[in-house]
Amino acid sequence: MGALSFLARRACVSNIGGGGPEDGLIRIASTTDGLTRDCLFDNHPQPLLLVDVASRRVLEVNDAATALYGIAHEAFTRMHLGDLWADGATLPDFATIANEDAEHVAHHRDAEGGRLSVQVTISTLPSRTFPRWLVALQDVSRRVEAEESARRSERLYKAIVENAFDGVALLGPDLTNRTVGTRAAAALGFRTLELAGRDRRDLIHPADRKRFEEVVATLTGRTGERESITYRMRDAHGRWHWLEGTLTNMVDDPDIGAFVLNYHDITERVRATDSAKDLNAQLERRMQHLQALRRIDMAITNSVDVGLALDIFLEQVQSDLKIEAAGVLLYDEHTQTLQPTAARGFGGEIARDTLVPLGDSLAGYAALEQRTVYLQDLQRDPRWGSVVDPAHQEGYVAYWAVPMLTKGQLQGVIELYATKVFVPDAEWFEFLETFADQGAIAVESALLFRSLERSNIELQLAYDKTIEGWAYALDLKDEETAGHSQRVTQMTVRLARRLGVDGKDLVHIQRGALLHDIGKMGVPDSVLLKRGPLDPEERALIEQHTVYAFELLSPIDFLRPAIDIPYCHHERWDGGGYPRGLKGEQIPLAARIFAIVDVFDALTSERPYRGAWTRERTLDHILEGAGSHFDPALVEAFMAMVRTER
Numbered sequence: 249m250g251a252l253s254f255l256a257r258r259a260c261v262s263n264i265g266g267g268g269p270e271d272g273l274i275r276i277a278s279t280t281d282g283l284t285r286d287c288l289f290d291n292h293p294q295p296l297l298l299v300d301v302a303s304r305r306v307l308e309v310n311d312a313a314t315a316l317y318g319i320a321h322e323a324f325t326r327m328h329l330g331d332l333w334a335d336g337a338t339l340p341d342f343a344t345i346a347n348e349d350a351e352h353v354a355h356h357r358d359a360e361g362g363r364l365s366v367q368v369t370i371s372t373l374p375s376r377t378f379p380r381w382l383v384a385l386q387d388v389s390r391r392v393e394a395e396e397s398a399r400r401s402e403r404l405y406k407a408i409v410e411n412a413f414d415g416v417a418l419l420g421p422d423l424t425n426r427t428v429g430t431r432a433a434a435a436l437g438f439r440t441l442e443l444a445g446r447d448r449r450d451l452i453h454p455a456d457r458k459r460f461e462e463v464v465a466t467l468t469g470r471t472g473e474r475e476s477i478t479y480r481m482r483d484a485h486g487r488w489h490w491l492e493g494t495l496t497n498m499v500d501d502p503d504i505g506a507f508v509l510n511y512h513d514i515t516e517r518v519r520a521t522d523s524a525k526d527l528n529a530q531l532e533r534r535m536q537h538l539q540a541l542r543r544i545d546m547a548i549t550n551s552v553d554v555g556l557a558l559d560i561f562l563e564q565v566q567s568d569l570k571i572e573a574a575g576v577l578l579y580d581e582h583t584q585t586l587q588p589t590a591a592r593g594f595g596g597e598i599a600r601d602t603l604v605p606l607g608d609s610l611a612g613y614a615a616l617e618q619r620t621v622y623l624q625d626l627q628r629d630p631r632w633g634s635v636v637d638p639a640h641q642e643g644y645v646a647y648w649a650v651p652m653l654t655k656g657q658l659q660g661v662i663e664l665y666a667t668k669v670f671v672p673d674a675e676w677f678e679f680l681e682t683f684a685d686q687g688a689i690a691v692e693s694a695l696l697f698r699s700l701e702r703s704n705i706e707l708q709l710a711y712d713k714t715i716e717g718w719a720y721a722l723d724l725k726d727e728e729t730a731g732h733s734q735r736v737t738q739m740t741v742r743l744a745r746r747l748g749v750d751g752k753d754l755v756h757i758q759r760g761a762l763l764h765d766i767g768k769m770g771v772p773d774s775v776l777l778k779r780g781p782l783d784p785e786e787r788a789l790i791e792q793h794t795v796y797a798f799e800l801l802s803p804i805d806f807l808r809p810a811i812d813i814p815y816c817h818h819e820r821w822d823g824g825g826y827p828r829g830l831k832g833e834q835i836p837l838a839a840r841i842f843a844i845v846d847v848f849d850a851l852t853s854e855r856p857y858r859g860a861w862t863r864e865r866t867l868d869h870i871l872e873g874a875g876s877h878f879d880p881a882l883v884e885a886f887m888a889m890v891r892t893e894r
Contacts, residue, residue: 259503267690268869271835280341281345281493289310290310290311290429290607290837291310291311292310292312293312294312294384294385295310295312295313295316295317295326295384295385295386295387296309296310296312296313296382296383296384296385297310297382297383297384297385298373298380298381298382298383299329299380299381299382299383300378300379300380300381300460301346301379301380301381302379302509303441304328304329304330304342304436304509305325305328305329306324306325306326306327306328307325307380309321309324309325309702310327312314312693313385316358316364316366316387317332317356317357317358317359317364317383318359318360319358319359325741329342329381329383331355331360332354332356332357332366333354333356334355334356334357334363335357337354337355337643340352340368342370342381344518344637345368345369345370346370346372346381347372349402349656350788351367351368351369352367352368352369352525353365353366353367353368353388353392354366354367354368355460359540362677363389364387365387365388365389365391365392365449366385366386366387366388366409367385367386367388367392368384369383369384369385370382370383370384372396373385389837393407393676394422394536399879403689404728404854405680408679409625410638413511414427415428415432415435415491415493415509415510415511416429416432416508416509416510417429417432417443417448417508417509417510417511418497418508419448419506419507419508419509420506420507421499421506421507422447423447423448423449423507423584423629424445424446424447424448425444425445425446425447425448426444426445427444427506428440428508429445429781432514433650434699435513436481436483436484436489437483437484437485438484442484448460448509449461449809450788451481451482452479452480452481452482453479453481453482453488455480455482455875456479456480457671457718459477459850460477460479461471461481463475463477463495464495464507467495467497467507468497469495470497471497471501472496472497473496473497473564474494474495474497475494475495476493476494477492477493477494477495477511478490478492478514479491479710481638481774488514489515489769490511490512490514490515490517490518490585491512491513491514492511492577493509493510493511493512494509494510494511495507495508496508496509496510499806501590501818514798516742517833529749529869533720533870535880542682553693554578554589554763555589555590556621557690557691558576558589558590558690558691559590559592559688561683561690562574562588562592563573563592564683565662565664565683566688568679568683569664569676569679569680570839571593571664571665571666571685572593572644572665572666572667573591573592573593573594573644573664573665574588574592574593574662574663574664574665575588575590575592575594575598575633575635575663575845576588576590576591576635576637576652576658576660576661576662576687576691577589577590577611577635577663578603578633578659578660579615579658579659579660581658583603583858584605584606584696585603585605585606585614585735586602586603586604586605586606586611586612586634586660586661587602587604588600588602588634588635588636589660589840591635591636593665594635594636594640594665596636596639596641597636598635599634599635599636599637604634609632609633610623610631610632610633610634610647610649610663611633611634611635611649611661611663612634613649613689614649614650614651614661615651615658615660615661618651619651619707620648620651620680621649621650621651622646622647622648623646623647623648623668624645624646625645625646626641626644626645626647626665627642627763633647633649633661633663633665634663641665643667644665644666645666645668645669646664646665646666646668646669646670647663647664647666647679648664649661649662649663649664650662650663650664650680650681650684650856652685652687652688652691653685653688654688654692656683657692659687659691659692660687660688660691661687662683662684662687664680664787664819666797667723667792672686677817677852690786707799715759716762716808717764723787732763732849732850732853733761733764734762736759736761736764736842736846736849737758737762737851739845739848740757740758740761740813740841740842740845741754741758741761742889743758743841743844743845743882743885743886743889744838745843746885746888746889747841750836754811754872755840756809756812756838756839757810757842759807759810760812760813760814760838760842761809761842761845763797763810763813763814764797764813764814764817764842764846765793765797765799765809766796766797766798766800766812766814767792767793767794767795767797767798767800768790768793768794769790769796769800769864770796771789771790771793771796772789775789775790776790791818791826791827792827793820794814794817794826794827795818795827797811797815798811798814798815800835801814801815802809812838812839813836813838813839814862815827815839815891816828816830816835816836817838817839817842817843817846818843819835819839819843820843820876820877821840821875821876821878821879821880822875822876822877823886824876832879833879835879840878840879841880841882843877843878844870844878844883844886845886847866847870847873847878848866848870848879848886848890849870851865851869852865852866863890867887870886870887871883871887
């Protein structure tokens with residue numbers, strides 16, 4: 249503008265050829281150096297117009313202007329200044345521009361209708377008669393386009409930032425918010441102005457601030473690099489939101505000069521993940537609980553010992569309910585008392601000699617009222633648990649006494665001890681109630697089994713006494729065989745045990761030996777007690793006693809396994825015996841053992857029709873019968889036994 253101002257100050261307007269302004273021939277001449285219009289106006293590199301102030305008509309135009317607009321000189325001088333403005337554009341106040349010597353950027357049109365961005369400067373030329381404006385023009389289309397592009401980019405960036413659902417924020421090196429997206433701010437209940445200039449760390453969860461600062465420290469001095477970050481941010485209502493994103497160091501970028509934080513809200517995802525974790529943890533606890541109940545069921549099924557069943561039960565209770573110690577007191581309905589029976593986790597022994605009446609102490613109250621007793625602080629209560637002495641309850645705080653009931657019947661009380669106060673949830677109480685029920689079943693089952701076992705033993709003793717009574721009755725019936733059944737039974741058992749027979753098989757052999765002649769109850773006394781030789785018919789009747797024994801004992805379930813001796817003890821190794829003529833190992837082992845013992849006792853005993861044989865003669869006889877009458881291997885074992893027993 250300096251050259252234009254100089255030109256305006258130095259130039260004068262004169263009429264050439266005596267004509268007025270209407271001649272259209274204007275000359276600009278220097279008042280000092282005589283420079284012509286050609287060098288000061290036409291050849292000026294900046295587009296220039298000479299405009300009549302009153303009519304706004306273009307009086308003169310230089311070559312630079314015609315080149316800029318593409319309008320011929322003659323056409324230009326027929327135009328008014330306002331004709332250069334594009335259609336629809338608002339004309340400025342030219343006088344104001346001229347008076348203020350101000351710059352004005354306008355949108356003009358060229359000869360082809362194209363738009364030009366032109367910077368217009370108007371200077372008033374001094375004249376007393378014909379005021380003129382010297383209008384200087386400068387093409388600023390590229391600058392305006394660049395500025396408009398920058399404004400568009402800025403608007404686009406602002407629109408993205410302002411309307412982004414994901415968060416975008418620019419943080420200064422001091423971590424204050426410079427720019428925050430409107431939507432992202434609104435999602436947290438803030439207005440943008442509430443966050444601008446605020447230290448970002450003020451809104452970050454205390455547990456996450458150090459991590460945030462560490463990420464910033466890691467990025468410091470590393471322009472353009474980014475780090476992932478996850479943290480919690482407080483909203484306007486004080487609620488915490490989980491945010492996940494990246495922090496990029498653009499501090500040294502002259503156009504940005506900040507850390508760029510991009511993030512999105514993952515609160516729902518975190519909640520869903522936490523919910524899934526909670527569900528998995530709950531399922532895992534349920535699975536552990538079911539496994540614990542399964543182990544207790546196995547203990548109930550397989551254990552006949554109340555103490556062992558309770559030990560397994562308490563181990564599962566302690567592990568599953570996460571408590572430090574537990575114990576069980578069993579109920580005795582005859583004395584109406586509870587007695588400590590089992591415990592785990594204590595430093596002292598169970599108070600086994602203590603009897604707790606119903607209603608006394610915490611456990612007695614739980615049993616009497618059939619309801620759970622809970623103390624948050626055992627040490628501050630005058631009452632104590634009962635499963636161990638109070639001296640061994642130091643350090644325990646929380647306490648529960650839970651009655652164990654089956655079908656409404658009290659079986660005992662569980663005492664639980666914890667070293668810290670905690671408020672169990674509904675699931676924990678559900679597990680506790682289930683364990684109490686299982687414990688009651690375990691106690692009831694073990695006690696019932698013990699009762700049944702005791703009854704079974706008593707019944708077996710009664711059976712054995714009955715069998716002994718039968719054998720004794722037979723011995724009394726025949727004075728010649730008095731004591732025979734007891735003697736052969738004892739010796740048969742000794743030989744069988746020597747041969748490796750034990751357990752129930754030995755019991756069956758014992759019973760079979762006692763009942764070996766039970767079939768003689770079916771033989772007439774006239775034949776059974778005859779003092780002399782028997783005729784063939786009488787011999788046949790005597791031999792029927794083995795069949796009678798089979799028929800008598802077979803219907804009796806518990807005696808059926810003992811039937812081998814009564815039925816088969818007269819069979820011979822060579823097959824010459826009765827009643828079926830069995831041979832060799834077809835004869836049951838029990839019967840083969842008994843056959844040797846029976847002959848030994850019969851020959852060494854006194855009879856009315858003969859004297860007792862000596863031990864040596866009897867043994868020789870048995871040796872002679874090995875392989876014919878007796879099993880040779882069993883004879884050898886028998887000989888070893890009797891020689892040892894001398």
